[in-house]
Amino acid sequence: MPVLPDLDAFDRAILSILQKDNTTPQRMIGEAVNLSAPAVQRRIRRMEERGVIRANVALVDPAKVGHPITIFVEVEVESERAELIDAAKRGFAAVPEVQQCYYVTGEADFILVVTVATMADYEALTRRLFFENNNVKRFRTFVAMDRVKMGLEVPVG
Amino acid sequence: MPVLPDLDAFDRAILSILQKDNTTPQRMIGEAVNLSAPAVQRRIRRMEERGVIRANVALVDPAKVGHPITIFVEVEVESERAELIDAAKRGFAAVPEVQQCYYVTGEADFILVVTVATMADYEALTRRLFFENNNVKRFRTFVAMDRVKMGLEVPVG
DNA sequence: CATCCGGATGAAACAAACTTGCAATCAGAT
DNA sequence: ATCTGATTGCAAGTTTGTTTCATCCGGATG
Structure with a gap:
């Protein structure tokens, strides 16, 4: 059973953005957190696989x-x-x-x-x-x- | 003051999908509701402008x-x-x-x-x-x- | 101290999705 | 019958997401 490593500062910064607007382009997220777009994308995918990100949804009034x-x-x-x-x-x-x-x-x-x-x-x-x-x-x-x-x-x- | 027309069955079907997964491609939404991708996209944008869709977010555990x-x-x-x-x-x-x-x-x-x-x-x-x-x-x-x-x-x- | 190894990274190429322009269609009003 | 406004689909153009690959870094090993 692989131990799941804690989220680092990059992951948390990414989460903070996605919780407010998950349509933000990875390129822009990358600029905000100082990573390349592919790096951002891999971290997002990992967090989705681990269930840190439960879902991506539209909030309706x-x-x-x-x-x-x-x-x-x-x-x-x-x-x-x-x-x-x-x-x-x-x-x-x-x-x-x-x-x-x-x-x-x-x-x-x-x-x-x-x-x-x-x-x-x-x-x-x-x-x-x-x-x-x-x-x-x-x-x-x-x-x-x-x-x-x-x-x-x-x-x- | 323009009266805002009610949502029709297309809009509701689109909302129903986006509330579960807003990463669903417009093309796939289109297939599900019988519309072209651009039509889907225009409806989504309208609902965002009107505030029907309040936000697009990632849900975190x-x-x-x-x-x-x-x-x-x-x-x-x-x-x-x-x-x-x-x-x-x-x-x-x-x-x-x-x-x-x-x-x-x-x-x-x-x-x-x-x-x-x-x-x-x-x-x-x-x-x-x-x-x-x-x-x-x-x-x-x-x-x-x-x-x-x-x-x-x-x-x- | 050199080497190996796993994991993460960025640049570039590639694929997919989104977006826009435009002509056609339709319903309702004139 | 015609006009108007709104909506649509197609196709082209643009942006974004995804994959590949070579490189880099740090820790463990010999």
Whole structure:
């Protein structure tokens, strides 16, 4: 099993750029970090292979595509038996409106981030996901009034 | 003021692809949606100009770059005076470790998503952001044990 | 101290993708 | 029937991404 060497300063500088704009030409990245374009390209490919870079995606404004409402949901379950938790994870993850799902410690068991077109849609979703699920004890809803900051950028400095 | 025409089925199909992988060649997108590459490219550019596409970014695995801990924080403020709320928004948004920040209704006022390297770092962050901020009444912490689903994809179907 | 070896690099050639110009098409309004 | 504006596809031109290859560097070995 090959030990995966840590990212060096070059890799981190490249990541920092790609997290903001992955359409930046390799030549320009190279100028910014003092490497040739091929060197940049090889480092990027390595980080993709290792899973440091999970994906390359376009970020879409939810409001502009008919999903103006973002909602946080704290979910508390009845039983924490492993198989029930796993089933819940799969169930939540499979729903397109659930864009994020975390299994957490604290006063809740899951936290979901949901995007919907209307509150009626959310109401229907709660019915499907929570009321019809025997293992959901209770849930609390937080409706976002302002998406102050919305990203998945990770500090790499 | 030009009314912005709705996205048609072509645009939505393109978005659906780009949200999963924005390195997909336009030629391949064209084949998938039955358009020529230039047509695809013009539609993409238009959606970028209109802000439908907010950004094109690489998604980085937090754990692989030394931020293995993701934390949700519910923040409750003392005063909801507009200027204080705005100040809080700017303050939270400016912190790199805060990757998401929403202003919400319900039993909390803000919900933050934070990524840190260690709990000690989180403790230091709470000191800076909450304890030293007079307008923060209380906050609750939820540490993520499993990042079940982590994305910003929006259903466009 | 010389040699070897693995890994990374840059220059150049090559391939692929993006971008633009242009003529043709279509739908709706006049 | 005609005009207008918007969109399309094709083809040419340009930029970007990718591969090849010789070189360089550092550490281990004899």
